[in-house]
Amino acid sequence: MSSDSPNITSLELEDRRFPPPDDFAAQANAREELYAEAAADPEAFWTRQTTELLTWETPPTQGVDRSNPPFFTWFADGTLNASVNCLDRHLETRGDRVAFHWEGEPDERVDITYRDLHERVCRLANGLRARGVGKGDRVAIYLGMVPEIVVAMLACARIGAPHTVIFGGFSPDSVRDRVVDCGVTAMITGDGAWRGGKLVALKANVDTALEGAPDVHTCIVVRRTENEVGWVEDRDVWYHDLVADQPAECAPEMVGAEHPLYILYTSGSTGKPKGILHTTGGYLTGVAATHRWVFDLKDDDVYWCAADAGWVTGHSYIVYGPLANGATSVLYEGAPGTPDKDRWWQIVERYAVTILYCAPTAIRTFMKWGVEYPKRHDLSSLRLLGSVGEPINPEAWIWYRDTIGGGTCPVVDTWWQTETGNIMISPLPGVSTLKPGSASRPLPGITADVVDGEGRSVPLGQGGYLVLTEPWPAMLRTLYGDDDRFVETYWSQYEGMYLAGDGCRRDKDGDYWLLGRIDDVMNVSGHRLSTIEIESALVDHPKVAEAAVVGRSDETTGQAIAAFVTLKGDVVGDEALIAELRQHVATKIGGIARPKSIVLTDDLPKTRSGKIMRRLLRDISENRQLGDVTTLANEDVVSDIAGQAEKARSADSG
Numbered sequence: 264m265s266s267d268s269p270n271i272t273s274l275e276l277e278d279r280r281f282p283p284p285d286d287f288a289a290q291a292n293a294r295e296e297l298y299a300e301a302a303a304d305p306e307a308f309w310t311r312q313t314t315e316l317l318t319w320e321t322p323p324t325q326g327v328d329r330s331n332p333p334f335f336t337w338f339a340d341g342t343l344n345a346s347v348n349c350l351d352r353h354l355e356t357r358g359d360r361v362a363f364h365w366e367g368e369p370d371e372r373v374d375i376t377y378r379d380l381h382e383r384v385c386r387l388a389n390g391l392r393a394r395g396v397g398k399g400d401r402v403a404i405y406l407g408m409v410p411e412i413v414v415a416m417l418a419c420a421r422i423g424a425p426h427t428v429i430f431g432g433f434s435p436d437s438v439r440d441r442v443v444d445c446g447v448t449a450m451i452t453g454d455g456a457w458r459g460g461k462l463v464a465l466k467a468n469v470d471t472a473l474e475g476a477p478d479v480h481t482c483i484v485v486r487r488t489e490n491e492v493g494w495v496e497d498r499d500v501w502y503h504d505l506v507a508d509q510p511a512e513c514a515p516e517m518v519g520a521e522h523p524l525y526i527l528y529t530s531g532s533t534g535k536p537k538g539i540l541h542t543t544g545g546y547l548t549g550v551a552a553t554h555r556w557v558f559d560l561k562d563d564d565v566y567w568c569a570a571d572a573g574w575v576t577g578h579s580y581i582v583y584g585p586l587a588n589g590a591t592s593v594l595y596e597g598a599p600g601t602p603d604k605d606r607w608w609q610i611v612e613r614y615a616v617t618i619l620y621c622a623p624t625a626i627r628t629f630m631k632w633g634v635e636y637p638k639r640h641d642l643s644s645l646r647l648l649g650s651v652g653e654p655i656n657p658e659a660w661i662w663y664r665d666t667i668g669g670g671t672c673p674v675v676d677t678w679w680q681t682e683t684g685n686i687m688i689s690p691l692p693g694v695s696t697l698k699p700g701s702a703s704r705p706l707p708g709i710t711a712d713v714v715d716g717e718g719r720s721v722p723l724g725q726g727g728y729l730v731l732t733e734p735w736p737a738m739l740r741t742l743y744g745d746d747d748r749f750v751e752t753y754w755s756q757y758e759g760m761y762l763a764g765d766g767c768r769r770d771k772d773g774d775y776w777l778l779g780r781i782d783d784v785m786n787v788s789g790h791r792l793s794t795i796e797i798e799s800a801l802v803d804h805p806k807v808a809e810a811a812v813v814g815r816s817d818e819t820t821g822q823a824i825a826a827f828v829t830l831k832g833d834v835v836g837d838e839a840l841i842a843e844l845r846q847h848v849a850t851k852i853g854g855i856a857r858p859k860s861i862v863l864t865d866d867l868p869k870t871r872s873g874k875i876m877r878r879l880l881r882d883i884s885e886n887r888q889l890g891d892v893t894t895l896a897n898e899d900v901v902s903d904i905a906g907q908a909e910k911a912r913s914a915d916s917g
């Protein structure tokens with residue numbers, strides 16, 4: 264990161280405001296007072312949260328331990344079990360309540376109550392123990408979105424075996440890297456998974472992966488797609504056979520608050536994936552509290568987090584947060600366009616979903632598909648909408664609120680990371696006046712700042728680097744097996760501050776506007792420009808669904824802005840439209856932001872979790888050798904974009 268020109272220039276003006284509806288504010292779980300209470304004594308505040316929200320075997324007497332920074336601990340002398348907190352303690356009061364309305368991609372539905380889930384978890388936990396898996400052993404889970412993925416996570420938690428979930432779309436090589444790095448000895452997978460009408464051959468991938476991982480002694484296989492699978496005697500066992508004779512009760516392993524709950528790998532733009540380590544007591548406190556505040560969870564809500572359980576959003580807001588709070592959730596196996604592009608809206612209508620949480624990439628896809636699909640269904644049950652994973656363009660935010668939320672639902676734009684464990688910066692829906700594109704401010708108990716290259720807080724109205732300035736309960740504890748990299752990556756830039764790696768601006772009210780990854784910031788004629796504002800200006804044009812911009816070398820301006828644009832529905836693009844779009848950006852935010860080139864493309868390269876891969880677009884724009892594309896979801900768009908980028912470049916230089 265260079266410190267020569269520390270501030271990120273901010274150009275955009277977004278002045279739409281949405282105060283909380285009175286009736287929403289009147290019934291909200293989280294009130295304004297929470298901020299003041301937390302600020303007065305953050306440690307006491309979090310201790311109160313953990314006491315009220317969790318069931319401890321031995322309640323902690325300690326809060327945060329700061330004796331060995333940045334290796335902070337929370338509630339270290341307490342003991343508990345995560346699966347007991349998610350299941351057992353609900354049995355008496357809500358055993359027959361639905362934990363998950365599960366819907367398969369082919370037309371299939373199962374309602375799973377808390378009692379059912381408890382029984383399934385106990386049987387699998389016993390089965391794992393029967394295979395010699397115990398406290399501290401690492402278990403990899405590689406499954407699609409079937410109920411067993413939740414069961415597997417909780418069964419591991421029950422016996423104190425940290426899990427590492429590997430997203431079901433990863434290749435054998437990615438599976439092997441994670442299994443080896445994590446020292447995994449047992450795996451839980453499936454014969455296959457359904458995704459977009461296609462069968463994903465999970466077991467075949469595992470077989471290839473495990474050729475390079477001889478320490479895995481057990482591979483438990485869920486039958487889902489009933490395709491033929493290879494079999495390694497002694498190592499492989501069918502899930503249904505393993506659990507068939509196991510008792511429906513299983514004594515939980517009580518663990519210290521700092522016992523590892525899971526390791527989740529996250530691939531940054533460079534280097535090998537980082538194994539983010541989360542522990543038990545602090546993590547569970549953070550996800551339970553934030554799930555209650557941000558989503559305003561009530562007893563009669565039907566909550567749907569449409570992420571994949573293989574990402575942190577699934578860990579925190581499909582599994583641990585909602586279950587700790589005894590919520591009723593929807594769990595959907597498949598793709599949003601299968602069999603038709605209204606699948607999500609059919610699901611919302613069927614279960615009368617009240618809270619929906621998803622990613623901007625999904626919202627922009629729905630915008631591209633058009634309003635006819637949501638219009639086919641009654642979405643009036645919805646009362647709150649959430650967004651996560653990328654900055655959300657104001658036009659996408661407005662579309663989400665109007666088209667999906669009927670013009671009345673608050674939209675909570677939640678900023679956080681795999682590393683932070685829980686939502687960190689977000690509106691409280693009954694308190695905050697919403698601004699499309701802003702994540703509002705840090706949640707109660709969380710402290711952040713925006714700093715320049717020297718770590719000095721920048722004045723309101725300016726951009727800089729987002730940092731977190733105090734430890735919080737759900738923070739990552741280290742990178743698995745690599746304390747040095749943990750310190751180097753997050754704690755070495757500024758003394759005593761966690762570097763998030765995102766650019767950010769605070770407006771004059773102190774509200775936070777996330778500007779994208781620091782690595783993506785462009786430098787045009789000495790102005791450091793963030794990607795999101797220019798992309799949002801493009802998405803603001805009525806014919807545009809999605810846009811990505813990157814900086815490419817330019818003799819005159821240092822970097823020039825290269826834009827990649829996806830148009831809505833049936834819009835046909837031509838030179839005139841490209842000229843119009845360039846002018847639109849200039850009119851909206853200024854000549855400095857006018858893209859030098861625009862490539863129209865049917866799709867943008869995305870990571871498997873749906874984030875735009877600007878690094879790749881940068882490579883294409885600079886006509887460099889393409890970098891590593893193995894984490895790309897849609898590899899075929901790349902060659903298409905590359906061809907068009909080449910054309911755009913020659914037109915531009917001509």
Ligand code: WTA
Pocket residue numbers: 529574575576650651652653654655676677678679680681682702763764765777778779780872
């Ligand atoms: C980005 C996902 C803007 C950000 C929970 C962060 C966001 C990275 C937002 C973490 C948001 C996530 N606004 N940017 N509301 N939410 N991000 O680890 O760049 O998959 O650092 O965790 O996503 O991604 P991760």
